[in-house]
Amino acid sequence: TVTPEEAVSQAARILREQLEIFLLPEEKEAHIPPPEPETKEEETHPEILYRTIDELDLSVRALNCLKNANIKLIGELVQKTEDELLKTKNFGRKSLNEIKTLLQQMGLTLGMKLENFPDPQMLEKIKGEHHEA
Incomplete structure (x- = not known):
């Protein structure tokens, strides 16, 4: 089972990945925020x-x-x-x-x-x- 929060997070990540192909390489750098540091998730296990x-x-x-x-x-x-x-x-x-x-x-x-x-x-x-x- 997946929690509602995990489902929304997965959906957002997949959508972002799918839409990235429409950006030019230089636009990717400017418009996509850096991924959240995974340390928060790793610390809380x-x-x-x-x-x-x-x-x-x-x-x-x-x-x-x-x-x-x-x-x-x-x-x-x-x-x-x-x-x-x-x-x-x-x-x-x-x-x-x-x-x-x-x-x-x-x-x-x-x-x-x-x-x-x-x-x-x-x-x-x-x-x-x-x-x-």
Whole structure:
């Protein structure tokens, strides 16, 4: 599930990306505000980072490769670099591109620096929510 705030944020990001192609290169620099620094999001560790990779709409191959690499949470995945993932057994470019596309749709990227992740209190909160459901 996606919160209303996440949905609006995703829609705005996608719309902006789609409209960028109509700007000339010099206009892009002048009219597009710099992206918000991701440190705010990284510091607060939004709940999306605590979701399991099973919740991503990944191919079976990509999902199995991540599980074999002992990656369980989206937050663990986004901290990996492309090179680290490509070194995973049976993990190739196609799986990498699939993951990058899905993460981009969520406003996330590979190679993110997340300090103090995972937060033990947040993990307990998430576990509690899953048991109640």
